[in-house]
Amino acid sequence: MGNFVLSKLLDHGHDIRSLNLPRSAAPxxxxxxxxxxxxxxxxVYSWDGMQRGTAPFLVxxxxxxxxxxxxxxxxxxxxxxxxxxLVTMPHAHRYWLERGGEWEYxxxxxxxREALRLAREILDxxxxxxxxxxxxxxxxxxxxxxxxxxxxxxxxxxSTAAYAAMTSLHDTAFGSRPAPERTLPAxxxxxxxxxxxxxxxxxxxxxxAGIAEMSRAHFVRSFGAALGKAPSDYVLEKRLERVERLLxxxxxPVAAIAEASGFADGNYMAKVLRRHRKMAPLEFRAAGxxxxx
DNA sequence: ATATGCGACATCTGGTCTCG
DNA sequence: CGAGACCAGATGTCGCATAT
Numbered sequence: 001m002g003n004f005v006l007s008k009l010l011d012h013g014h015d016i017r018s019l020n021l022p023r024s025a026a027p028x029x030x031x032x033x034x035x036x037x038x039x040x041x042x043x044v045y046s047w048d049g050m051q052r053g054t055a056p057f058l059v060x061x062x063x064x065x066x067x068x069x070x071x072x073x074x075x076x077x078x079x080x081x082x083x084x085x086l087v088t089m090p091h092a093h094r095y096w097l098e099r100g101g102e103w104e105y106x107x108x109x110x111x112x113r114e115a116l117r118l119a120r121e122i123l124d125x126x127x128x129x130x131x132x133x134x135x136x137x138x139x140x141x142x143x144x145x146x147x148x149x150x151x152x153x154x155x156x157x158x159s160t161a162a163y164a165a166m167t168s169l170h171d172t173a174f175g176s177r178p179a180p181e182r183t184l185p186a187x188x189x190x191x192x193x194x195x196x197x198x199x200x201x202x203x204x205x206x207x208x209a210g211i212a213e214m215s216r217a218h219f220v221r222s223f224g225a226a227l228g229k230a231p232s233d234y235v236l237e238k239r240l241e242r243v244e245r246l247l248x249x250x251x252x253p254v255a256a257i258a259e260a261s262g263f264a265d266g267n268y269m270a271k272v273l274r275r276h277r278k279m280a281p282l283e284f285r286a287a288g289x290x291x292x293x
Numbered sequence: 294a295t296a297t298g299c300g301a302c303a304t305c306t307g308g309t310c311t312c313g
Numbered sequence: 314c315g316a317g318a319c320c321a322g323a324t325g326t327c328g329c330a331t332a333t
Contacts, residue, residue: 050294054328073294092294205324215298220325222297232306232324254314264308270315272307280315 005138009106009145010064014038019153028155029114029228032162033057035147037106039065045103046096049089057111058088058119060165061095062132062140065104070095072128079103084130084140086169088119093128106144110162117228118166126173139168187212188226191219192234199238200262205231235262240276243269247285254281 016036061068061084068079072093079085079095087093097103122130132140143165150157184192191212195203208231209219223231242261246252254266263269270281277284 055326216324217299217326218297224325230325267310267315268306268308271317274315282314 003134003138003141005145006064006141009037009141009148012037012145012148015148017148019147019150019158021153021155021158027112028159029112030110030118030159030162030166031112031115031155032108032110032143032147032158032165034109035107035144035161037144037148039102039104040097041066041102042100043097046094049087049091049093052089054090055111056089056116057109058086058115059107059109060140060169061085061087061105061107062137063103063105066102068095068097068101068103068105070128077129079105079129082131082137084132084137084169084172086119086122086128086130088116088123106141108140108144108147108162108165110165112159112162113224114228115162115166117225118170120225122169122173130169130172132168132172136168136172140165143168184226185222187214187219188223191223191231192227195235195238199235199242200260203235203262236272239263240273243273243281244277244284244288247281248288257281 014037016034016038018034019032021031061079063079063081063083063085065081068085070077070079070085070087070093072087073091077085085095087095143161146161146164147158150161191208194208194211205220206216209216212219212222214222220231223229223234227234229237239261243257243263246257246260250257252260254270258264258266258269261269263272266281273279273281273284279287
Protein backbone atom coordinates (compact mmCIF):
# COMPACT_ATOMS: atom_id res chain seq x y z
CA MET A 1 0.00 0.00 0.00
CA GLY A 2 1.66 3.07 -1.45
CA ASN A 3 2.25 6.69 -0.60
CA PHE A 4 5.91 6.07 -1.01
CA VAL A 5 6.70 9.59 -2.11
CA LEU A 6 4.38 11.06 0.49
CA SER A 7 6.37 9.32 3.20
CA LYS A 8 9.55 10.71 1.71
CA LEU A 9 8.03 14.15 1.94
CA LEU A 10 7.08 13.52 5.56
CA ASP A 11 10.64 12.35 6.26
CA HIS A 12 11.92 15.50 4.67
CA GLY A 13 10.35 17.38 7.55
CA HIS A 14 8.77 20.77 7.79
CA ASP A 15 10.10 23.24 5.30
CA ILE A 16 9.09 26.11 3.09
CA ARG A 17 10.72 27.34 -0.05
CA SER A 18 10.13 30.23 -2.40
CA LEU A 19 11.74 30.24 -5.80
CA ASN A 20 12.74 33.63 -7.10
CA LEU A 21 13.20 32.87 -10.73
CA PRO A 22 14.10 35.44 -13.34
CA ARG A 23 11.40 36.39 -15.80
CA SER A 24 12.02 34.23 -18.85
CA ALA A 25 12.22 35.57 -22.37
CA ALA A 26 9.98 32.68 -23.42
CA PRO A 27 7.40 32.54 -20.64
CA UNK A 28 6.16 29.21 -19.33
CA UNK A 29 2.48 29.27 -18.49
CA UNK A 30 2.40 26.84 -15.58
CA UNK A 31 4.95 27.85 -13.00
CA UNK A 32 5.78 26.75 -9.47
CA UNK A 33 6.40 29.78 -7.27
CA UNK A 34 6.77 28.21 -3.85
CA UNK A 35 6.00 25.09 -1.87
CA UNK A 36 6.03 23.91 1.70
CA UNK A 37 5.25 21.26 4.25
CA UNK A 38 4.04 22.57 7.57
CA UNK A 39 2.19 21.84 10.75
CA UNK A 40 -0.05 24.36 12.49
CA UNK A 41 -1.45 23.86 15.95
CA UNK A 42 -3.00 26.16 18.50
CA UNK A 43 -2.32 29.24 16.51
CA VAL A 44 -4.10 31.80 14.48
CA TYR A 45 -3.90 30.79 10.85
CA SER A 46 -6.24 32.23 8.29
CA TRP A 47 -6.02 33.22 4.64
CA ASP A 48 -8.54 35.41 2.88
CA GLY A 49 -8.67 34.99 -0.88
CA MET A 50 -9.56 38.63 -1.46
CA GLN A 51 -6.66 40.00 0.57
CA ARG A 52 -3.78 38.61 -1.39
CA GLY A 53 -3.34 41.17 -4.11
CA THR A 54 -4.87 41.17 -7.54
CA ALA A 55 -2.18 39.23 -9.42
CA PRO A 56 -3.80 35.84 -10.02
CA PHE A 57 -2.29 32.63 -8.65
CA LEU A 58 -3.47 29.37 -7.20
CA VAL A 59 -2.83 27.30 -4.11
CA UNK A 60 -2.92 23.51 -3.82
CA UNK A 61 -2.98 22.35 -0.21
CA UNK A 62 -3.15 18.67 0.72
CA UNK A 63 -4.01 17.69 4.29
CA UNK A 64 -2.00 14.88 5.85
CA UNK A 65 -3.09 15.24 9.47
CA UNK A 66 -5.62 17.12 11.59
CA UNK A 67 -8.22 19.34 10.00
CA UNK A 68 -8.47 22.68 8.29
CA UNK A 69 -11.56 24.62 7.33
CA UNK A 70 -12.49 26.23 4.07
CA UNK A 71 -15.30 28.65 3.38
CA UNK A 72 -15.65 28.76 -0.40
CA UNK A 73 -18.10 31.39 -1.58
CA UNK A 74 -20.39 30.55 1.32
CA UNK A 75 -20.02 26.76 1.26
CA UNK A 76 -18.10 25.29 4.18
CA UNK A 77 -15.72 22.38 3.80
CA UNK A 78 -13.70 20.29 6.26
CA UNK A 79 -10.21 19.56 5.05
CA UNK A 80 -9.41 16.21 6.59
CA UNK A 81 -6.46 13.91 5.82
CA UNK A 82 -6.47 12.74 2.22
CA UNK A 83 -8.29 15.79 0.96
CA UNK A 84 -6.78 18.34 -1.38
CA UNK A 85 -7.87 21.93 -1.54
CA LEU A 86 -7.54 23.94 -4.75
CA VAL A 87 -8.22 27.68 -4.68
CA THR A 88 -7.40 30.57 -6.96
CA MET A 89 -6.77 34.16 -5.97
CA PRO A 90 -8.34 36.61 -5.99
CA HIS A 91 -11.60 34.91 -5.06
CA ALA A 92 -14.15 35.04 -2.26
CA HIS A 93 -12.98 32.35 0.08
CA ARG A 94 -11.17 31.89 3.36
CA TYR A 95 -9.34 28.95 4.83
CA TRP A 96 -8.20 28.65 8.38
CA LEU A 97 -7.36 26.53 11.41
CA GLU A 98 -10.02 26.22 14.11
CA ARG A 99 -9.05 27.54 17.50
CA GLY A 100 -7.18 24.78 19.36
CA GLY A 101 -7.05 22.64 16.27
CA GLU A 102 -4.19 21.03 14.45
CA TRP A 103 -3.48 20.98 10.74
CA GLU A 104 -0.65 19.41 8.85
CA TYR A 105 -0.39 19.73 5.13
CA UNK A 106 1.84 20.30 2.19
CA UNK A 107 1.14 23.01 -0.34
CA UNK A 108 2.19 24.43 -3.68
CA UNK A 109 1.72 27.93 -4.99
CA UNK A 110 1.52 28.24 -8.77
CA UNK A 111 0.86 30.89 -11.35
CA UNK A 112 0.68 31.17 -15.13
CA ARG A 113 -2.17 31.22 -17.60
CA GLU A 114 -2.25 27.50 -18.27
CA ALA A 115 -2.16 26.66 -14.57
CA LEU A 116 -5.08 29.03 -13.98
CA ARG A 117 -7.02 27.68 -16.93
CA LEU A 118 -6.69 24.12 -15.66
CA ALA A 119 -7.60 25.22 -12.15
CA ARG A 120 -10.72 26.87 -13.46
CA GLU A 121 -11.80 23.75 -15.34
CA ILE A 122 -11.18 21.59 -12.29
CA LEU A 123 -13.04 24.00 -10.00
CA ASP A 124 -15.99 24.18 -12.39
CA UNK A 125 -16.21 20.42 -12.54
CA UNK A 126 -15.23 19.14 -9.14
CA UNK A 127 -15.19 22.12 -6.79
CA UNK A 128 -12.39 23.22 -4.47
CA UNK A 129 -12.02 19.98 -2.47
CA UNK A 130 -10.70 16.84 -4.14
CA UNK A 131 -9.97 13.35 -2.89
CA UNK A 132 -7.08 12.01 -4.94
CA UNK A 133 -6.14 8.36 -5.11
CA UNK A 134 -2.99 7.18 -3.37
CA UNK A 135 -1.06 7.41 -6.62
CA UNK A 136 -2.36 10.88 -7.34
CA UNK A 137 -1.36 12.02 -3.84
CA UNK A 138 2.10 10.65 -4.50
CA UNK A 139 2.32 12.66 -7.70
CA UNK A 140 1.35 15.81 -5.81
CA UNK A 141 3.81 15.05 -3.04
CA UNK A 142 6.54 14.39 -5.59
CA UNK A 143 5.92 17.76 -7.21
CA UNK A 144 6.07 19.46 -3.81
CA UNK A 145 9.26 17.60 -2.90
CA UNK A 146 10.76 18.55 -6.25
CA UNK A 147 10.15 22.22 -5.61
CA UNK A 148 11.52 21.93 -2.09
CA UNK A 149 14.66 20.00 -2.96
CA UNK A 150 15.50 21.20 -6.44
CA UNK A 151 19.27 21.78 -6.26
CA UNK A 152 19.47 24.34 -9.04
CA UNK A 153 16.04 25.85 -9.58
CA UNK A 154 15.24 26.91 -13.11
CA UNK A 155 12.03 28.02 -14.82
CA UNK A 156 11.86 24.74 -16.70
CA UNK A 157 12.21 22.58 -13.60
CA UNK A 158 9.77 24.72 -11.63
CA SER A 159 7.31 24.44 -14.50
CA THR A 160 7.76 20.67 -14.76
CA ALA A 161 6.90 20.29 -11.08
CA ALA A 162 3.95 22.66 -11.38
CA TYR A 163 2.64 20.82 -14.40
CA ALA A 164 3.00 17.49 -12.64
CA ALA A 165 0.88 18.82 -9.77
CA MET A 166 -1.79 20.19 -12.08
CA THR A 167 -2.01 17.05 -14.18
CA SER A 168 -2.39 14.98 -11.04
CA LEU A 169 -5.31 17.17 -9.98
CA HIS A 170 -6.67 16.93 -13.48
CA ASP A 171 -6.76 13.15 -13.24
CA THR A 172 -8.40 13.37 -9.83
CA ALA A 173 -11.11 15.67 -11.13
CA PHE A 174 -11.72 14.09 -14.52
CA GLY A 175 -10.34 10.58 -14.23
CA SER A 176 -10.34 8.86 -17.58
CA ARG A 177 -13.81 10.02 -18.41
CA PRO A 178 -14.17 11.41 -21.91
CA ALA A 179 -14.10 15.18 -22.04
CA PRO A 180 -17.52 16.76 -21.87
CA GLU A 181 -17.84 18.96 -24.96
CA ARG A 182 -16.01 22.12 -24.16
CA THR A 183 -18.38 25.02 -23.76
CA LEU A 184 -16.78 28.33 -24.41
CA PRO A 185 -18.49 31.49 -23.24
CA ALA A 186 -20.72 32.73 -26.08
CA UNK A 187 -18.66 35.81 -26.95
CA UNK A 188 -15.40 33.88 -27.04
CA UNK A 189 -17.01 31.19 -29.20
CA UNK A 190 -18.18 33.85 -31.65
CA UNK A 191 -14.70 35.30 -31.85
CA UNK A 192 -13.12 31.88 -32.35
CA UNK A 193 -15.41 30.90 -35.19
CA UNK A 194 -14.84 34.29 -36.78
CA UNK A 195 -11.12 33.62 -36.62
CA UNK A 196 -11.48 30.20 -38.20
CA UNK A 197 -13.69 31.55 -40.97
CA UNK A 198 -11.55 34.59 -41.74
CA UNK A 199 -8.02 33.42 -41.19
CA UNK A 200 -6.84 35.08 -44.40
CA UNK A 201 -8.17 38.51 -43.36
CA UNK A 202 -6.70 40.92 -40.83
CA UNK A 203 -7.89 39.99 -37.32
CA UNK A 204 -6.92 42.78 -34.93
CA UNK A 205 -7.76 42.10 -31.31
CA UNK A 206 -9.85 45.24 -31.20
CA UNK A 207 -12.24 43.83 -33.79
CA UNK A 208 -12.36 40.37 -32.22
CA ALA A 209 -13.29 42.02 -28.95
CA GLY A 210 -16.07 43.80 -30.79
CA ILE A 211 -17.38 40.51 -32.14
CA ALA A 212 -17.30 39.06 -28.65
CA GLU A 213 -19.02 42.24 -27.43
CA MET A 214 -16.39 42.94 -24.83
CA SER A 215 -13.82 45.63 -24.19
CA ARG A 216 -10.36 44.80 -25.49
CA ALA A 217 -8.90 44.32 -22.01
CA HIS A 218 -11.73 42.11 -20.85
CA PHE A 219 -11.70 40.12 -24.05
CA VAL A 220 -8.01 39.33 -23.64
CA ARG A 221 -8.63 38.30 -20.02
CA SER A 222 -11.57 36.04 -20.88
CA PHE A 223 -9.88 34.57 -23.92
CA GLY A 224 -6.84 33.61 -21.88
CA ALA A 225 -9.02 32.05 -19.18
CA ALA A 226 -10.97 30.02 -21.73
CA LEU A 227 -8.24 28.94 -24.11
CA GLY A 228 -5.01 29.32 -22.18
CA LYS A 229 -3.42 31.72 -24.62
CA ALA A 230 -3.70 35.28 -25.82
CA PRO A 231 -5.92 36.06 -28.83
CA SER A 232 -2.99 37.12 -30.99
CA ASP A 233 -1.17 33.88 -30.15
CA TYR A 234 -4.22 31.87 -31.10
CA VAL A 235 -4.59 33.70 -34.40
CA LEU A 236 -0.92 33.29 -35.19
CA GLU A 237 -1.10 29.55 -34.51
CA LYS A 238 -4.04 29.17 -36.85
CA ARG A 239 -2.24 31.14 -39.54
CA LEU A 240 0.87 29.00 -39.18
CA GLU A 241 -1.14 25.77 -39.37
CA ARG A 242 -2.62 27.00 -42.62
CA VAL A 243 0.76 28.02 -43.99
CA GLU A 244 2.16 24.59 -43.25
CA ARG A 245 -0.76 22.81 -44.87
CA LEU A 246 -0.47 24.93 -48.01
CA LEU A 247 3.28 24.48 -48.20
CA UNK A 248 2.95 20.71 -48.08
CA UNK A 249 -0.24 20.18 -50.03
CA UNK A 250 0.16 22.68 -52.86
CA UNK A 251 2.74 24.22 -55.12
CA UNK A 252 1.59 27.74 -54.34
CA PRO A 253 4.43 30.25 -54.21
CA VAL A 254 5.37 31.70 -50.83
CA ALA A 255 3.75 35.07 -51.50
CA ALA A 256 0.40 33.47 -52.39
CA ILE A 257 0.45 31.29 -49.29
CA ALA A 258 1.21 34.32 -47.18
CA GLU A 259 -1.80 36.14 -48.59
CA ALA A 260 -4.07 33.11 -48.17
CA SER A 261 -3.03 32.78 -44.55
CA GLY A 262 -3.44 36.35 -43.44
CA PHE A 263 0.17 37.47 -43.59
CA ALA A 264 0.80 40.79 -45.26
CA ASP A 265 3.69 39.44 -47.32
CA GLY A 266 5.91 36.44 -47.81
CA ASN A 267 8.81 38.16 -46.18
CA TYR A 268 7.05 38.54 -42.89
CA MET A 269 5.54 35.05 -43.13
CA ALA A 270 8.99 33.57 -43.54
CA LYS A 271 10.18 35.45 -40.50
CA VAL A 272 7.35 34.05 -38.37
CA LEU A 273 7.78 30.51 -39.69
CA ARG A 274 11.45 30.71 -38.97
CA ARG A 275 10.82 31.90 -35.42
CA HIS A 276 8.36 29.07 -34.67
CA ARG A 277 9.65 26.18 -36.75
CA LYS A 278 13.28 27.09 -37.28
CA MET A 279 12.83 26.67 -41.02
CA ALA A 280 12.38 28.87 -44.06
CA PRO A 281 9.18 28.23 -46.05
CA LEU A 282 10.72 26.34 -48.97
CA GLU A 283 12.94 24.47 -46.56
CA PHE A 284 9.83 23.40 -44.67
CA ARG A 285 8.17 22.28 -47.88
CA ALA A 286 11.21 20.23 -48.88
CA ALA A 287 11.62 18.70 -45.43
CA GLY A 288 7.95 17.74 -45.26
CA UNK A 289 8.04 16.14 -48.68
CA UNK A 290 11.14 14.19 -47.78
CA UNK A 291 9.60 12.95 -44.55
CA UNK A 292 6.48 11.67 -46.28
CA UNK A 293 8.36 9.49 -48.75
C1' DA B 294 -19.50 38.67 -5.34
C1' DT B 295 -18.61 38.65 -9.82
C1' DA B 296 -18.28 40.33 -14.34
C1' DT B 297 -17.01 43.98 -17.15
C1' DG B 298 -15.27 48.56 -18.61
C1' DC B 299 -11.50 52.22 -18.63
C1' DG B 300 -7.12 54.31 -19.25
C1' DA B 301 -2.22 54.10 -18.74
C1' DC B 302 1.85 51.35 -19.26
C1' DA B 303 5.84 48.71 -20.86
C1' DT B 304 6.76 45.51 -24.14
C1' DC B 305 6.35 43.23 -28.33
C1' DT B 306 5.21 42.64 -33.27
C1' DG B 307 3.84 43.36 -37.86
C1' DG B 308 5.21 45.37 -41.74
C1' DT B 309 8.78 48.01 -44.52
C1' DC B 310 13.10 48.47 -46.31
C1' DT B 311 17.85 47.16 -47.64
C1' DC B 312 21.00 44.00 -49.01
C1' DG B 313 23.00 39.56 -50.64
C1' DC C 314 13.86 34.08 -51.78
C1' DG C 315 15.69 35.05 -47.24
C1' DA C 316 18.20 37.65 -43.26
C1' DG C 317 18.27 41.45 -40.51
C1' DA C 318 17.56 46.43 -38.70
C1' DC C 319 14.13 49.45 -37.60
C1' DC C 320 9.99 51.65 -35.20
C1' DA C 321 4.97 53.16 -35.08
C1' DG C 322 1.32 51.06 -33.61
C1' DA C 323 -0.73 46.89 -31.54
C1' DT C 324 -0.96 44.00 -27.64
C1' DG C 325 -1.27 42.14 -22.93
C1' DT C 326 -1.58 43.78 -18.15
C1' DC C 327 -2.51 46.27 -14.34
C1' DG C 328 -5.08 48.89 -10.82
C1' DC C 329 -9.21 50.72 -10.23
C1' DA C 330 -14.16 52.13 -11.29
C1' DT C 331 -18.76 50.64 -12.31
C1' DA C 332 -22.63 47.56 -13.30
C1' DT C 333 -25.31 43.44 -12.60
